[in-house]
Amino acid sequence: MPGWVNFVVAGLLTGAVYGLMALGLSVIFGVVRVVNFAHGEMMMLAMYGVILLQRWAGFDPLVSAPVVAAALFALGYALQRGLLNRFISRPEHEQFILMLGVAALLTSSMLMVFGPDAASIDTSYALDSYALGSLILDKVRVFAASGAILCMALLWAFFRLSRTGKAIRACADNPVGAAVAGLDVNRFYATAFGIGAACVAAAGTFLLLLVDVQPYLGADYTLLSFVIVIIGGLGSMPGALLGGVLVGVSEGLAAYFVAPSLKSLFSYGLLILVLLVRPQGLMGRRA
């Protein structure tokens, strides 16, 4: 088997987790029309939550995923209801500054509580892998990708099949019409923001199986989420998954064929290419 196959598979698995992370951003923007500049910081907060759950209760990160997702849902819901709803009709730059403020607040708070050093989790399967011939599959990467794909499937089902999901989509498509029909738009906005936060919390839990967390981690992942949703199409659920996978695979191939330290160059190159050729993203709708 050619050597690059391992890189492509690893990229696919990591890309699925990236996809879930970016999906949170996409849901929030798609419904509330607010760009969440604190997205990576919310993920970092969830990662610390997972570490605390392991230290205090001995929880495996995969068990912690629904707990931190629920906690971040509550935080996202409260943030939208208590703060962001007041900014919905304000100019976009004010929304950006507000979310950047939230990001700085989260980073500083985590810095005060946990200090600047990297923290990691310890699992019994951290060093295990599956071997399929010469193809080596990192066990934690397989778990992380499976968890991410499961979350995305649940989210798809929620938006397609549940009454609340359909109501949120109605609010996203036509907020005035939804309000006229009697829907509490602000409440559904808050629910959507909560769902986006829960997505990024789950993604953070899975990502923590692969990387260590430190308070400054957020900004890099906020940027990566933007790259993915712009490639996939802002507001598109399948686009987020496609963008995540494309970024993961392109980084893997760049690492193999060029140099591992230049892998980010290729994801940004892909971003520029998409912006030139299809500015609305691969699966986005033209405005």
Add this chain to the structure above:
Amino acid sequence: MKRTIDRRRFGMGAMAAGAVIAAPAIVRAQAARLRIGNLLPTSGFEALTGQFCQGGIDLAKTMVKDMGYDFEVIDADTESKPETARTQAEKLIRDGCHILLGAFDSGQTLAIAQVCEQNGIPFVADIAADPAITNQGFKFVFRNFPTAVMLGNNGLALFAELFKVTHTAPKTAVLMHVNDTFGEAMVKGIDGYDQKVGLPFKIVENIGYSPQTNDLSAEVAKAKAANADLLVVVHRLNDIILMVREMVKQRYQPMGIISPGSPGMQFKQFFKSLGKYANYCITNQPWMDPKQPLAGRVQEAYEKAHPDQNMTLEIGFTFEGVLICADAAKRAGSTKPQALVEALRATHITNRVMLGGAISFDEHGQNVNLPSAATENLNGKPMVILPEANANAKPVFPMPGWSERG
């Protein structure tokens, strides 16, 4: 009654005022005690190693005083950033430090060296390998640590010796290295060695990475794909833990993991994080001299104070750094910068911790008496395997496979 100030009254008043103004300065001059400003990265991505180095400084605060020296140490955190190292060095000088000491990282050490040179304050680099620290003609900078070229040459010379005693002959190697100031300086040293003497193996792949990375899966996969016999590493602590984890996960099994001189694989944190997988990693580095009574006393005191840590070169060099500063001030009989610099130039300390001759500095401020030993992690501890005259264990090479470690 009208009072006038005549010449006599004015003279007496001026003398009294002068005495009042001068008194604190006189007292200060009489009580001048050496203030050492110690800079280390005790937070940020190098925090684990920085805090570890601080252990050597803390030990010296009492042990060096017990050796008859008088001084105080003011600690400062560089936050693992050269720009913070610079501002902290300026602050320590403003706070009245007579001499600065530090700083583990070459980039941060260079920043401090520039501040000291600008302010005319002596600086002793206790751990930092970039040759630029002592080859720029600085007048106030001294280093008691090998340059990257010395580290590389000494370390690489031990490779051939290892292969000879273990009757092995790896033909190819992958070089994985951090791309910070230290890592790049080491790579230059290795390249230079390669051209001059010739390594006993060919480097088929050279993979650099950021020391702040939190994922080395692609780098390790690339190294594995090169299918070389040996993995040569120039690393820090966090990244080497990540690297070995990835190697185990990806079942990448070279004949050995050998560093020509880097911090990390000898630390207790490395053993704690990796357990049985920490064994058989080899680092060629300056090491403690078991024949020096001071080395034994420092090791005993350190392991008593830190039962969860190993005594390593970081403790030895930071301890010696304080000793060098205190010794210079004692011989100078002054804390004035120029007197301290003159005393530092004349340093000759035979009662030391690390392997090598007496601590002394050449015309560039560099201590050239700093040979390396090869240490291998065996049964959860770094043991000296080479040179054979100083060895306390036999080398195990090639290393056993990941799945053969019970």
